[in-house]
Amino acid sequence: MTRRGRAYGDPVNDEEPVRIRAAGGVVWRPGPDGVEVCLVHRPRYGDWSLPKGKLDAGEHPLVAAVREVAEETDVRAVPQVRLPTVRYRSEGRAKAVDWWSMRAVGSGGFQPGTEVDEVAWFPVDAAARRVSYPHDAEVIGAFAALPPVTATVLLVRHAHAGRRGTWTGPDTARPLDAEGRAQARALVPLVALARPVRLLSASARRCVQTLDPAAARLDLPIEVCGDLDEPKPGQLADECVLATAARLAALATAAEPVAVCSQGKVIPGALERLTGGPGDFTTAKGGGWLLPFAGDRLLPPDRL
Numbered sequence: 001m002t003r004r005g006r007a008y009g010d011p012v013n014d015e016e017p018v019r020i021r022a023a024g025g026v027v028w029r030p031g032p033d034g035v036e037v038c039l040v041h042r043p044r045y046g047d048w049s050l051p052k053g054k055l056d057a058g059e060h061p062l063v064a065a066v067r068e069v070a071e072e073t074d075v076r077a078v079p080q081v082r083l084p085t086v087r088y089r090s091e092g093r094a095k096a097v098d099w100w101s102m103r104a105v106g107s108g109g110f111q112p113g114t115e116v117d118e119v120a121w122f123p124v125d126a127a128a129r130r131v132s133y134p135h136d137a138e139v140i141g142a143f144a145a146l147p148p149v150t151a152t153v154l155l156v157r158h159a160h161a162g163r164r165g166t167w168t169g170p171d172t173a174r175p176l177d178a179e180g181r182a183q184a185r186a187l188v189p190l191v192a193l194a195r196p197v198r199l200l201s202a203s204a205r206r207c208v209q210t211l212d213p214a215a216a217r218l219d220l221p222i223e224v225c226g227d228l229d230e231p232k233p234g235q236l237a238d239e240c241v242l243a244t245a246a247r248l249a250a251l252a253t254a255a256e257p258v259a260v261c262s263q264g265k266v267i268p269g270a271l272e273r274l275t276g277g278p279g280d281f282t283t284a285k286g287g288g289w290l291l292p293f294a295g296d297r298l299l300p301p302d303r304l
Contacts, residue, residue: 012087012094019093023065024052025102026143027077029121037127037140040072041118047132050139052097061098062304063189069102073119074110077102078195080149081292082302083142086135101143147294151252154194154259156288157267159183161206176209183286184210188217190304196259202228207261214259230265241269248274252293274298
C-alpha cells in the first residue's frame with residue numbers, strides 16, 4: 001500500500017524554482033525469477049523507498065546518484081538509463097530528484113544505521129507494491145517499461161582547445177588550453193561511473209588529451225580511432241557521420257562498457273542516425289552523453 005508522509009509532500013509545478021536537489025537509482029540485479037530491485041528501509045520515516053540523497057555542493061547529479069546508492073545500500077552500481085525526474089515539496093521547499101536505472105555490479109557488507117536499517121531485493125512488481133510513496137512506484141514503473149539494456153557507451157566531445165583561427169600548426173595538433181584541461185579533469189568522475197573497459201578517441205590531439213586524466217585514473221590505454229574524426233578538407237561530412245555512428249553501434253554490439261571522445265561536427269549527426277530521428281544533440285565542449293543500448297538500438301540518450 002502506498003501512502004504519503006513527511007519524506008514526500010505535495011507535488012510542485014514545473015515553473016516553481018527548485019530549492020533542493022537530490023538523485024538516486026533503481027538498482028537492479030538478475031534474480032532466480034527475473035529482475036530484482038533494491039529498496040531501503042528508513043527508520044526515521046518507517047518507510048520503504050528507493051535509495052537516494054541530496055547533491056553535495058557542485059556535484060553532478062549522476063555522480064550523486066551513484067554515490068548515494070553506494071552510501072545507503074553498500075551496492076556498487078553502473079548507471080544506464082535516465083528515468084523521470086520527480087518533483088515535490090519537502091519542508092515547504094520545492095525538491096527535485098533525478099533518477100537513473102543502475103545495474104548492480106558488486107556489494108560490500110551492509111551495516112544497519114540510523115538512516116537506513118535494512119536493504120532488501122524484490123521482484124519488480126513486488127517492489128512497486130512495497131514502496132511507501134506513489135512517486136517511487138511511478139519511477140519503478142518507468143524502469144519496468146524499459147527493454148533490457150545490453151551496453152552503455154559514454155560519449156564526450158573534446159574539451160576547450162582555444163580558437164582554431166589563432167592556432168598556427170595543423171588543426172589535429174591543437175592542444176587543450178587551461179580551460180580545457182580543467183574540463184578534462186572534471187570529466188573523470190563521470191567517465192569512471194561507466195566503468196569502461198576501453199577508452200577510444202578521435203585522432204585529434206585535443207580529443208586524446210580530453211581522455212588523458214580518465215586514462216590515468218582507470219589505468220587504461222587510449223585507442224585512437226579515425227572513425228570518430230570530423231571531416232578533413234575535401235572529405236564529405238556525411239561520410240564521417242556515418243563512420244562515427246557505425247563505430248558507436250559496433251561498440252554497443254560488443255556489449256562492453258566503453259568511453260569515447262569525438263568531435264562536435266559528427267556527434268549530433270551520429271546520434272540522429274542512431275536514434276532514427278531529429279533531435280537537439282548539440283554538445284558543448286567538455287560535455288557529453290550516456291548512451292544506453294538495447295542490442296543495436298539506442299535508447300533515449302542522456303545529456304551529461
